[in-house]
Amino acid sequence: xxxxxxxxxxxxxxxxxxxxxSCSPISGHRSVSWYQQTPGQGLQFLFxxxxxxxxxxxxxxxxxxGRQFSNSRSEMNVSTLELGDSALYLxxxxxxxxxGNEQFFGPxxxxxxx
Amino acid sequence: xxxVAQPEDQVNVAEGNPLTVKCTYSVSGNPYLxxxxxxxxxxxxxLLKYITGDNLVKGSYxxxxxxxxSQTSFHLKKPSALVSDSALYFCAVRDGASGGSxxxxxxxxxxxxxxx
Numbered sequence: 001x002x003x004x005x006x007x008x009x010x011x012x013x014x015x016x017x018x019x020x021x022s023c024s025p026i027s028g029h030r031s032v033s034w035y036q037q038t039p040g041q042g043l044q045f046l047f048x049x050x051x052x053x054x055x056x057x058x059x060x061x062x063x064x065x066g067r068q069f070s071n072s073r074s075e076m077n078v079s080t081l082e083l084g085d086s087a088l089y090l091x092x093x094x095x096x097x098x099x100g101n102e103q104f105f106g107p108x109x110x111x112x113x114x
Numbered sequence: 115x116x117x118v119a120q121p122e123d124q125v126n127v128a129e130g131n132p133l134t135v136k137c138t139y140s141v142s143g144n145p146y147l148x149x150x151x152x153x154x155x156x157x158x159x160x161l162l163k164y165i166t167g168d169n170l171v172k173g174s175y176x177x178x179x180x181x182x183x184s185q186t187s188f189h190l191k192k193p194s195a196l197v198s199d200s201a202l203y204f205c206a207v208r209d210g211a212s213g214g215s216x217x218x219x220x221x222x223x224x225x226x227x228x229x230x
Contacts (some may be wrong), residue, residue: 004157033217042220042221042222043223045219048217058217090157090195092157102163103158103160105157105205106157110155
């Protein structure tokens, strides 16, 4: 089975712009979670989608949003980018939601905001 | 509420020596515990998990972890470290109780450095 894929792998934007990141989960996985990883804050949960519905949400401002399509692919959008949004954004898929089942992570998208 | 602590930012060990990466947790119900490894410029890779059953869990690449309920710990171990084990290790926990959070909480990570 192919693993979790994320595109693009690297992205450079300027403050005020918006960005869309994409994630394709492992085939058959219906849950997709997004995390932000920074050296200072570690791994922080953004949101989880299951069957096209946002099931859980972390403590991030409304500038961060996401969606999931019928084929389980997911996108996350960050509007009005700030310098502090520079991070590695990780997507993870899971077979039965992020429950007792382990998550499988993609390689991440490295976002740099200038 | 659930939380996990990795008390060591960095662990140094010589190649061939045993290694331990520490993790303690707090959950209201039954803990589901996980270890992940992250190599540079890569995503997290699942190593092993404890859901129920035997307290000693074996995982990928020769790693194992011991669940200790009384000490609320889930330390990662390996009998003989390799230089290639050098990476960032994350412990994660979620509450397995009915109605518990579906989302695991991750520790801040421990950098393992194995010296030749």
